[in-house]
Amino acid sequence: MSTSMTMRRALAAPGLLCAVAALLVTAGCGQPPAAAQLFPLEPGRSWVYRTVTELEDNTRDEETITLRTLGKDTLTVEQAAEPGPAWHRHSDGGADYWLRADDTGIYRVASKSELDAEPQPDATRRYVLKAPYTVGTQWQTDTAPYLLMENTNFPRETRHRHPAVPMLFSITAVDTAVEADGRRYTGCTQVQGNGQIRIFSSSVGGWRDVPIVAREWYCPGVGLVRLEREELVGSSGLVFGGKLVMELVEES
Template sequence: MRRRFLFTLIALTGCGRTSDSQSWFPLEAGHRWTYTVTTRSGADTSERESLTLRTLGSATLVLDDQPAWQRRSDSGVNYWLRADDAGIVRVASKSDMQADPVADAPGRFVLKAPFVVGTQWQAPTTAYLLMRTAEYPREIKHSHPNIPMTYEIEAVSEVVRTPAGSFSPCLRVRGSATVKIFVDAITGYRDQPLTTLEWYCRGVGLVKLERSEPSTSPMLVGGSRTLELESWQ
């Protein structure tokens, strides 16, 4: 589930003829991105792993018999996305445990045009890292599977340094949401913040991602996750 979360966030491409050298995320088949992923849970636990994403090119999506650009993660999840003047939209996904692709809700933007400071959109998320300390199931995502997150392009010319090198210009996109959780009979409900920062660099795509789900209660364990680009082609 950890890897599926990651590729839900980074499966960003569309169906359209955009030059790789100018695209905020390359579209054509044959590209590969490898990320180092660091996950922290609570104050003490930290894990690192490597994840790879590949572009497979355009193919007909069986759900509507229309072309879509396909991506595949090394965890066995495929995504189909399209792009037009409105932006980049994810239209379907399928894990190796599913027989057929599952359609996304219409209008699920990954990046919304125009790619300028101030552009906003919404897309569903969930609490991937936040967990209860004393109840089962511990994961908040089971009780809150669809949380609306508002995204906004905050910058369009940032310089981002990663283990794979220094990249510019880059879009910086912030996603912000809150989830109202019943903590206990004394505290009642609390709003827990969920934040995502994503950097997309021209000609390369996603180079860095930071997810933060802090806890404001002793009855909840918060967490964070960071992706950094290690290599790409």
């Protein structure tokens, strides 16, 4: 599978955006005002992102990803640790996921890949944003090294061998501005995530800790506007990483 397709499927889910992300609803109720402003999910909304991936092997990929909110589904006890209604988001990369919001924040409760017949429940809440939406608020969630590649293993993607890497997220700025696709957005909330993974880089470099850094901007009435992710190894014969930038180019 190409690096482009791998990133398309991986980053379409939250955490990244995981994520995306990146990438809600109060069970049985409407969205709280803050959540609705920073991560709107009313039915019919869509977001188109341009992603640019630059790897340390000097390859570069550019593509677009479209996310859509399909409406509210009711999840069963088999589909979510906390059954009940949740907003359903779909990515044209083949990923589906379900989100909610309450007084604690905005979080994912289930996801489904192209290979899954039914939604797969998250063991615990996977927060996209955690309340209060003020500087210093922190939370932890697992991520995967989506950009790291290993020349001596198959499949090459390191995430197949390290699917869960703890990452600490924090709100670093509020009421800030950000640019995406030539447009300027104001009143935004900025989030930064930091983690690291220990890998064997080469016979010369030995074992090293590779930092994983994510920066995300959520803007009122729009949602996720920009995401940056870095997994940089430096000089290494066995493993290489890269950086990714995802920008909003269209929303409706």
